[in-house]
Amino acid sequence: xxxxxxxxxxxxxxxxxxxxxxxxxxxxxxxxxxxxxxxxxxxxxxxxxxxxxxxxxxxxxxxxxxxxxxxxxxxxxxxxxxxxxxxxxxxxxxxxxxxxxxxxxxxxxxxxxxxxxxxxxxxxxxxxxxxxxxxxxxxxxxxxxxxxxxxxxxxxxxxxxxxxxxxxxxxxxxxxxxxxxxxxxxxxxxxxxxxxxxxxxxxxxxxxxxxxxxxxxxxxxxxxxxxxxxxxxxxxxxxxxxxxxxxxxxxxxxxxxxxxxxxxxxxxxxxxxxxxxxxxxxxxxxxxxxxxxxxxxxxxxxxxxxxxxxxxxxxxxxxxxxxxxxxxxxxxxxxxxxxxxxxxxxxxxxxxx
Amino acid sequence: xxxxxxxxxxxxxxxxxxxxxxxxxxxxxxxxxxxxxxxxxxxxxxxxxxxxxxxxxxxxxxxxxxxxxxxxxxxxxxxxxxxxxxxxxxxxxxxxxxxxxxxxxxxxxxxxxxxxxxxxxxxxxxxxxxxxxxxxxxxxxxxxxxxxxxxxxxxxxxxxxxxxxxxxxxxxxxxxxxxxxxxxxxxxxxxxxxxxxxxxxxxxxxxxxxxxxxxxxxxxxxxxxxxxxxxxxxxxxxxxxxxxxxxxxxxxxxxxxxxxxxxxxxxxxxxxxxxxxxxxxxxxxxxxxxxxxxxxxxxxxxxxxxxxxxxxxxxxxxxxxxxxxxxxxxxxxxxxxxxxxxxxxxxxxxxxx
Numbered sequence: 282x283x284x285x286x287x288x289x290x291x292x293x294x295x296x297x298x299x300x301x302x303x304x305x306x307x308x309x310x311x312x313x314x315x316x317x318x319x320x321x322x323x324x325x326x327x328x329x330x331x332x333x334x335x336x337x338x339x340x341x342x343x344x345x346x347x348x349x350x351x352x353x354x355x356x357x358x359x360x361x362x363x364x365x366x367x368x369x370x371x372x373x374x375x376x377x378x379x380x381x382x383x384x385x386x387x388x389x390x391x392x393x394x395x396x397x398x399x400x401x402x403x404x405x406x407x408x409x410x411x412x413x414x415x416x417x418x419x420x421x422x423x424x425x426x427x428x429x430x431x432x433x434x435x436x437x438x439x440x441x442x443x444x445x446x447x448x449x450x451x452x453x454x455x456x457x458x459x460x461x462x463x464x465x466x467x468x469x470x471x472x473x474x475x476x477x478x479x480x481x482x483x484x485x486x487x488x489x490x491x492x493x494x495x496x497x498x499x500x501x502x503x504x505x506x507x508x509x510x511x512x513x514x515x516x517x518x519x520x521x522x523x524x525x526x527x528x529x530x531x532x533x534x535x536x537x538x539x540x541x542x543x544x545x546x547x548x549x550x551x552x553x554x555x556x557x558x559x560x561x562x563x564x565x566x567x568x569x570x571x572x573x574x575x576x577x578x579x580x581x582x583x584x585x586x587x588x589x590x591x592x593x594x595x596x597x598x599x600x601x602x603x604x605x606x607x608x609x610x611x612x613x614x615x616x617x618x619x620x621x622x623x624x625x626x627x628x629x630x631x632x633x634x
Numbered sequence: 635x636x637x638x639x640x641x642x643x644x645x646x647x648x649x650x651x652x653x654x655x656x657x658x659x660x661x662x663x664x665x666x667x668x669x670x671x672x673x674x675x676x677x678x679x680x681x682x683x684x685x686x687x688x689x690x691x692x693x694x695x696x697x698x699x700x701x702x703x704x705x706x707x708x709x710x711x712x713x714x715x716x717x718x719x720x721x722x723x724x725x726x727x728x729x730x731x732x733x734x735x736x737x738x739x740x741x742x743x744x745x746x747x748x749x750x751x752x753x754x755x756x757x758x759x760x761x762x763x764x765x766x767x768x769x770x771x772x773x774x775x776x777x778x779x780x781x782x783x784x785x786x787x788x789x790x791x792x793x794x795x796x797x798x799x800x801x802x803x804x805x806x807x808x809x810x811x812x813x814x815x816x817x818x819x820x821x822x823x824x825x826x827x828x829x830x831x832x833x834x835x836x837x838x839x840x841x842x843x844x845x846x847x848x849x850x851x852x853x854x855x856x857x858x859x860x861x862x863x864x865x866x867x868x869x870x871x872x873x874x875x876x877x878x879x880x881x882x883x884x885x886x887x888x889x890x891x892x893x894x895x896x897x898x899x900x901x902x903x904x905x906x907x908x909x910x911x912x913x914x915x916x917x918x919x920x921x922x923x924x925x926x927x928x929x930x931x932x933x934x935x936x937x938x939x940x941x942x943x944x945x946x947x948x949x950x951x952x953x954x955x956x957x958x959x960x961x962x963x964x965x966x967x968x969x970x971x972x973x974x975x976x977x978x979x980x981x982x983x984x985x986x987x
Contacts (some may be wrong), residue, residue, distance in 0.1 A: 285900075302785035304753075311753050311781060315762050319776040325778060327743075336777035337742045340802060346699045350745045350780045350798050358786055390680075390691045392703040394747065394796035400657075400664050409668050423672040424680060424689035427703050427796070428664060432655035432709055433834070434794065441787065443735075443747035443780070445703050445798035451692060481786070 370411025386448030723764025825929030
């Protein structure tokens with residue numbers, strides 16, 4: 282087994298995401314160049330959503346199809362290290378489906394790309410079972426996919442997964458953040474753990490023989506059913522929504538960059554993040570990398586809070602008002618009680634738009 | 635560099651696709667199990683097309699969105715071996731876009747998944763330029779994508795690409811093969827070369843220092859613009875269409891399994907296939923693996939042949955009537971003149987449906 286794929290071995294422990302080998306700024310510069318290269322007049326046809334969680338392709342004046350693609354990052358390597366493959370497909374669907382709802386789309390169909398050196402039946406079946414379970418949770422059908430067996434590209438049973446999801450959205454259900462106003466409530470919905478981001482760092486600071494290592498594989502929570510219920514029963518009530526993925530809480534800024542997000546009543550802590558903090562450089566690095574117990578953040582009018590919280594609770598999701606939208610600054614201010622500190626923490630907006 | 639990624643090195647020369655490490659039957663069994671695992675009552679909502687080139691998700695009674703995903707297989711390794719990255723994106727778009735038109739969909743938007751060990755600016759920009767060029771050729775916008783930097787999953791600058799395309803289709807433009815009848819014409823449209831299938835075999839029988847090796851990277855032809863023109867000006871004229879991908883000419887059977895396809899006037903030979911034949915076990919293996927100079931096959935009424943050929947010619951594509959649909963057998967019968975032999979060749983239908 283070549284060194285590159287020795288997924289259980291740790292060398293020097295990184296303390297930041299950059300030290301773990303992920304250069305977020307360089308990747309952002311690439312995405313910026315990519316957008317310039319790809320720019321075409323036809324892009325004007327797409328519906329604009331500043332959050333950028335999905336591309337929205339119109340099918341009529343009033344309706345459109347939202348589409349998004351994502352992978353599960355190096356959570357794959359955790360699955361490989363633990364030789365457990367029945368949940369990574371849930372993560373794959375979650376990464377795409379939770380993005381769709383952030384623009385107000387009802388998840389519809391999912392396609393998977395599964396590339397591997399050798400299709401090993403038992404493992405492949407487990408991966409697919411996870412994808413199907415994820416689709417069931419999201420209310421989507423697994424409508425197609427591609428299985429590519431490439432023995433010279435992926436060593437042995439090594440593999441990668443990508444997902445593609447489409448959903449339907451109308452002018453009325455579109456979430457574009459334009460109705461967000463100062464005084465609105467910020468609602469947080471609990472994550473199940475680390476979800477599918479920050480794993481390049483986390484799996485290097487938590488050793489394979491650490492009891493917490495298994496927790497890194499806890500599947501990502503899929504927020505589609507409660508969101509879809511709110512879209513259907515209270516269209517427009519959710520003014521902005523952010524799936525907390527790569528970049529951690531900086532994603533909250535994607536809701537609207539015109540405001541400040543004051544978060545002073547965070548959701549209860551999850552032990553995995555306290556475990557991680559003992560290895561990570563700073564509390565700020567934690568909030569810039571991980572979801573910190575909040576997998577989804579939404580903004581609504583104060584009068585809609587109770588109804589939204591009840592819908593999430595009825596469907597088995599822990600949610601609470603975590604703060605308020607303000608207009609006396611732009612950015613995110615956190616009074617950190619998640620990690621046991623009360624020191625305030627300022628986060629500038631991410632350059633993701 | 636571990637042995638697995640020594641992409642220029644050849645060991646013993648395979649003579650069949652199976653010997654090249656690709657077990658098509660095993661993969662087909664997996665896809666069969668996958669369909670059983672994924673089956674849900676909601677699948678009944680999808681529009682049915684026996685060819686299976688795309689999943690079709692309805693957005694109204696009369697209109698739908700076709701979606702498909704694909705990769706470029708081990709053509710990636712040819713690009714890496716030649717250190718040439720500005721055309722592999724064209725192949726990626728082609729693999730998806732040519733599938734979309736086979737169900738009668740107008741290509742609309744494309745998303746890419748680009749996973750790599752390290753984003754290397756120059757190479758990444760070339761890859762994206764190719765994707766954008768492919769989208770331009772197909773008449774699509776590059777609407778989004780995911781760039782995943784995973785240093786522990788892909789060694790060094792190793793990478794994989796997956797594509798996802800959506801297009802719009804109506805009941806009137808849908809190509810489902812149901813109108814195909816005995817006596818219809820079979821039209822073939824020329825490929826540019828090997829396209830993006832059979833590379834796991836081809837790059838093992840044509841050595842890196844062989845002058846033909848470079849030809850393996852010739853980008854896949856994108857057939858969308860002439861097809862879209864025919865959809866718009868003569869809706870319904872194309873009764874069935876097959877993108878000739880993995881499985882070679884067995885794909886022709888995807889048009890409709892109720893008939894026989896007698897092909898006796900093939901398109902002019904491309905030299906690359908004669909070169910390949912000298913290393914491959916049999917002529918039959920060639921037709922089961924490669925496109926043999928015909929990248930797209932369509933079925934139309936004899937009266938529509940001239941118009942369809944003119945549209946392709948006007949847009950710079952070489953096309954000809956290559957045979958006829960018959961009802962005295964089911965399968966594909968080829969009088970092989972592509973490789974200089976006139977021995978008839980029978981191909982059973984692929985089990986791909």
